[in-house]
Amino acid sequence: MSSRPPHPALQRRQLLQAALAAGSAPLWIRHVHAADTVERFALGIASGCPRPSSLVLWTRLSGPTLPAQVAVDWELAEDEAFKTVVAKGQEMALAADAHSVHAEPAGLKPDRWYWYRFTALGARSPVGRTRTAPAPDAKVSSLRFAIASCQRWDHGRYAAWADMARQDLDLVLFLGDYIYESAAISNASASGPAPRVHVGGLCRSLDDYRQRYAQYKSDPSLQAMHARAPWIVTWDDHEVDNDWAGDHSQGLEADFPQRRITAAKAYWEHMPFPKALRPSGKDIRIHEHYDWGQLARLISVDGRQWRDPQVCPKPGRGGSNTLSLKDCPDFLDPRRSLLGAAQEQWLAQSWDASRPWNLLAQQTLMARMNWQTQAGEPGVYWTDGWDGYPLARQRLLRDMAARKLRNTVVLGGDVHANYVADLRADFDAPVSAANPLLATEFCGTSISSQGLDQSRIERALPHNPHLRYGHADQHGYVQFLLRPDRLEAELRSVQELWKADSALETSARFTVESGRVGAIQGT
Template sequence: MSLITTPDSRRRRLLQASIAAASAPLFIRHAFAADAVDRFALGLASGCPRPGGMVLWTRLTGADLPPKAEVSWELAEDEAFSRIAARGIEQAISEDAHSVHAEAQGLKPDRWYFYRFSALGARSMVGRTRTAPAADGDVSRLRFAIASCQRWDHGRYAAWADMAKQDLDLVLFLGDYIYESAAISNASASGPSPRVHIGGLCRTLPEYRQRYAQYKSDPALQAMHARAPWVITWDDHEVDNDWAGDSSQGLEPDFPARRVAATKAYWEHMPFPKAMRPQGHEIRIHERYDWGKLARIMTLDCRQYRDPQVCPKPGRGGSNTLSIKDCPAFLDPQRTFLGLPQERWLAQSWDATRPWNLLAQSTLMAQMNWQTDPAEPRVHWTDGWDGYPAARERLLQGLVDKKLANAVVLGGDVHANYVADLKQDFNHAKSRVVATEFCGTSISSQGLDQARIDRALPHNPHLRYGRGDQHGYMCFDLAAGGLSVELRTVRELWDANSPVDISARFAVEAGRAGASPV
C-alpha cells in the first residue's frame, strides 16, 4: 500500500505546522518535529481514559517497513520525561497496518501525562493525555468538546486548530472520521476544491487504510489528537453512506465483506484497546466512562445493530424523506435503532447517583418535522431517530423511569448546530421535557441550505436553535450546578488559519431540563 506522503507534501506539512505551532503550547510544538515525519507521519493519539490508564496509539509509516517492528513507548509525569510513570514495548505488524495500541496501566487517577513512541531509529512527537478521576473521586469540573463529520474535500481543519488551543479534558468524537467516497471535482466558494480524496470509493482494506492515512496527515487534526484523550464512536461514512447492519445504500451483495474491511481499518486507526479488535465485522463500540462522582458518559453504536431504514427509494437502501402518511412502517413499535441488547444495556447504564448523565451518540435525537404546513402529516428523514420513533420513545422513557436529574444527549451527523428540548411526546406542546440535546455541526462537511431550516423551525418548537450554515464544534464546561456551552464556528471554511467565532452560548441549570441562551 502506498501512503500519501511525498517530499513536497512533507515540506508543505512542516511549513503549515510551524505556523500552527507558533501559538500552541510547548508540547504541541513537539508534534511537528522533523524526526517525526518518516516513521510517525500520521501522528499519535490517546483514548479510552480510565482512572488507572488509557490507550496510546500510533502507526508506523515510511518506505521499507519490515513485517514486524518493535515500538517502544514511554509515559511520563513531566514533558522532559524525567519522571517516567510507565513504559513498554509493542510489536507493530503489517497485518494491522503497523498500528500500535499500547495500554498504559497502573497510573494515578485524575492527572495529566506526556507520552511518546520510538521505532526504527526515529522518535515520535510528544502527546499529552490524562487519566479519568477515580469513580468515587470528588470532581468539580469537566471541560470537553464534541465534534464530527470532517470531510477532507469540503474544507480545511481550522476548527481542530482552534480546539487545540482550548484547555480540554476530553474530546468526544461522534462519527464520520473519514468519508468513503471517491475523488470528485468539488466546488467551493473560492473555486475548485483545494484538496480531494485520493483514490476511488473505499471498498477494500488497503483503500480504507489509505483514506485514514490521508485524513491523519492533517497537522491540525494531529495537534488535537496530541492535546487530550478522545472517546470515539462512529456513524455511516466510516463504512458506507447510510449503511444499516448488513444493508448498504447500493444493496451490494458483497457488503458484509466490505464491512469487515472498513471495521478492521477503523480499529487500526483509532486509540482503541486490543480487546476491541474486531471479529469479522463485529466490534463493540458502546461503552461507559465515569468522570468521578460528577458524570457518567455513555457512547452508543447507532449503525451496527439497527434495522434498515423504512420506505427507501426504489431499488436502493438507505435514507429517504417522506410523510408518515405514505410510510406507515415509521410507526412499527418493533423497529430498533440500537438493537435490543444495546437498548437493554443503555437502560441499565443510566446512573441516578451522579449529577449528570452524558449520552454521546451520532445524530440528532429530537424530532425534526420538515412539513411546513401544520395541516399536513409530518415529514421525516428516515436515517435518523425520526425513522425509529418507537425506539426513541423507549430510550426517553428509560430516562423517566430512572428519575435522572440531568441527562444531556450529544450528537452530530447532520452538519448543523441544533439545541433542543427532548420531550416524551414531541407532538404535544405541554409534554414533559426530560433531557437536553446539543447536536453539533460538522468540522468541515457541507450542510443544508439555511433557508430550509428556517422554514422548518417554527414547526419544531422544541428546537431552541438551528443553523446549517455553521461549521466547527461545541465546547462544554460541566460542573455539579450546571453546564455551559459555546458554539464555536469557523469563519472561512477553506482557510486553515481561519478565525473562529463564538456563534452562541447556552446554559443548562442542574435539575432543570432544557437549555437557555446566555
C-alpha cells in the first residue's frame, strides 16, 4: 500500500495550528499559501550534516499522480527574502527513492545561517533555515543544541517539537526511534481512546516503512523544527524492528536481513543524508564526527547494525531481557560488542584531545542501571542497553580515557526517562585515582513515548549512586548551551502529553564545568 499524504485543507489547518502552538509563526509558515504547495510538499523540508562549506537539503514530494521522475529545483540564499541566492541546482526526484530529494550545496561560507526552498510541478515549498558549521580553526564562543529521541506517534502529541522550534538552536541531535514500526493498537486510557494511531500493520515492506515515515512527517510541529535548524541523526531499534541486533530480530524471522534492506532504504530516503550514504543492501554508514570550530567535536555512533545479539534471551525469542548476573554469566563475555569491533576502533581513533569538549551522541543510557530490589543481591540488568555489554562499555571508556580528553559528555536517549550520571570504567569499585570519573552523561527522555512508572525508578536509584537524577515521569527534550568553560543543560518537559499546544516547563538545570567531571544541579 502506498503512502497517502494528508488532505491539503487539513494540512493547512495543521500548519496554522502549529504556528499557534509555537506562539509565533516559524519563518516558513508565512510562505505557505497555495494548495499545491501543501500537497506537493506535505511532508515538509529538512537540512542536516552541517560542515563548514556544505550541508544537505531534503524534501520528499507528495500528492497524487506523481510522474516516475520529477525535476526539483532548489535554492539557498543568505536572506529569507532570497535576494542573495548563493547556490541553486536541480535534482531528479525518482519514484524508486520515494520521490525524495537530497541536495548538497557546497562552497558555502562557514558559521553562517542560510535559507532554502524547493520548487517542483509548479509548486514551491515552505522556506527553511539552516546553517554551516564553523571553520575547523575558528574560535567559537558557543554552541546551542538539543537532543531528542523516541517520538512514538500513538503515545502523545508533539508539543515538545513546537517548543523547541521557539528556541534559537544551532543544531538538533536526534538519537533514535524516529518512527515506531508497530501495528496500530488499541491505546485506551482513562480519558478514552488515544487521539491518533498508526496507519497500517507492522512495517515489513518498503511501502510499509514509507507510509509510516509519511505519517510521522505529516505532523506540523515536527516539520517546524526540521525547518528551523540542521539535524544530525542516528537510529535505534524502532526504525527497523524492536530490539534488533545485526541480523537478529526479536521474532528471529529468517527473512529479517531482507527487512533490514527495506528499512535502511526508507531511513535514508527520509533523512537529510547525502547521496554517498545511500545504503548498500542492508548496510548504511551513519557513524560520523563533526567539528564545531575549536570548541567541540561531536561524534555520532550506530548501536544496532554491528552489535552482538543480546545475552540470554527468552526461549524462542531474540531481543532483550532483564536478568541477574548469577543467572546469565554471558554478560561478562569480553568478546561481545555493542558497536562492533570496527566501529569500536573507529571511535577510539575519533576522540579529539585538541578541542576542549568531546560530545558522544549515541542511543541509550550508558551508565549502569542496577534493577535489584534489595541491598546485597546480585546485580539485575537490562540486556538491550550498555548493561548487556559491560566489557564493551569498559573498553570504550578506557579508550576514551587514554586520549586524555579535557571534557567528555555522553548523550543518549531510548529509555524514555531523563537521567544525569557520572561515568567510570568500573561501577563496582569506588571512585579513586585508579578508577576516576571519566565523563558526564545526559540521557534525555522521549518526545512522546511512554515508559516505566516513576516509582520503579525511585526504588532503583539507591542501588545506583552514580545516577544524579532519574525521572521517567517527564517527556520532552534537553537543550544545551556549550561554551569553552562550561556546558549548561535544561531539561524541558511537556505538561500535557496529549495536547499539541501544551506548555513546557523546565524540570531541572545542570552545569558541567570545564575540567570537572560531574553535573551540578542548579535552579
